[in-house]
Amino acid sequence: MSNGMPRLDAMHLDVLREIGNIGAGNAASALSGLLGTRVDMKVTRVMSMPFNEIVDFAGGAETPVATVYTRFDGSIAGNILFVIGIDQAMALIRHVTGAVEDDGISEMGFSVLQETGNIVIGSCMTAMSDFLGFELLPSVPTLAVDMAGAILSFSLSEIGRSADEAIMIDAGITPEGASLSGGSGRLFLLPDPESFGRMFAALGVRIDG
């Protein structure tokens, strides 16, 4: 089996959790400003998981989700995804536009999801960039509404070059309007394996192996 992932101890996990909290916290407050509602943020988790478990964790391979995806490069590289369930996506659109989407998602609905994802991902990246002292170069965020497995496996393909598992930083971000249907929006941060060393070094934390 491949073994391209760094070995992390409890302190490393704490550091990653803190990076996640800073990114997701900023994303939640930006989203709150956009929507004019409270945005609930759940404690960030950091997990090292085989690819297939990540797909299960996200709700199952065939579960339809709306996802805004960005790849970032620069001093550190990786993928960031804002993932929400279809019911939550509908509730979010309804909250913003006042219109009920009963015949699939409309053009306007797609725009709402895209813009929400842009704000969440952009503000998360800005906060991480400030915290780490790195310039991060994000690609233009893009939206897809499809099976979670199809979206996640694509976003894991770069990591697949060096490992069969990924270290995932996961934060729940749910606007009040969208939380009515239960569940939470998720912000998944998936750094490339080679980037962990640089992230820790930037914060003065040592890593072996």
Place this chain on the structure above:
Amino acid sequence: MANARVGIAEAAVVRNPDSVTTLGLGSCIGVAMFDSVNRIGGLVHVMLPSSSLSKTKDFNAGKFADTGVPLLLDMMLKAGASKARIVAKIAGGAQMFAIGGGGDSVLRIGPQNTDACKAALKKLGIPLIAEETGGNHGRTVELFCDSGEYEIRAIGKEKKRI
């Protein structure tokens, strides 16, 4: 009838009356092989086009097209399939996200995977008799060993058998 499930970078071979499935293919490819006389069928869930992309020396062969396709053929032969009768069908290779400038090659991984699977099959002399590839949507696939039919399911689309 039992249903075997294959995850990312995994492969499995089953016999009539069983089926083998993989869920939520995006840019990945489900390469199915079938021997219609012995009714032995196999499926591999390939993630990346070439093992030359691997940054590690040891890797899971099922992950790459150039190693995963030969791995599946080998498993088929060990299960008693005849190479002369094995045919292949492939599905997946979608581009899940629209390319937003920059032309990052990682966004084009789906079409690259499709091409690489075709090349790997050709190299092994296994005929590709049907495909359902490309587009921008996810697919769940299932190979039925009673008939050799390869079923493709996608959100908001009619079920399709090739």
